Amino acid sequence: MNYADIKRIDVANGPGVRVSLFVSGCTHHCKGCFNEEAWDFQYGKPFTETEIGLIIEYLNKDYIKGLTILGGEPFEYANQKGILPLLRRVRKELPEKSIWCFSGYLFDQQILGEMYEKWEETREMISYLDVIVDGKFEEERKNLGVRFRGSDNQRIILVQESIEQGEVVLWDEA
């Protein structure tokens, strides 16, 4: 897997101060995408043990609330394989940090309904995530007033609660 960027300080993609990883590769090609160069799976640099170590170091500060993974598309199959070694380490070494992930795939229909059945990587990845912000960016539904999202079709979903309850449970900032 390649990645486009790692931000040590990000306050735009989830609650609190976070570390963000922007992975490369996305097949959705949403009209009006903010990050077209990252559609290419070869864009950026290889994501290696060195980057994983750096992210762990950046996360390991009291003022950092958690990790956000976005792109590109983290749930492309090749990217799931690339992200898992990072998720394993974060969950083992820094279990108190929250993990958010942005995806253009729909959580209930495509991630749980299709990938979860097919791929063990999806099942493992899902087991580590606290929140998925799902849905493609829809230019005609662009809304600067919705927090952490580009368009108001996108949902902020509590992953473990949704699985336990068997229905989509939305994140509520309160």
Ligand code: SF4
């Ligand atoms: S899912 Fe995100 S990165 Fe991919 S095309 Fe849509 S807006 Fe761009």
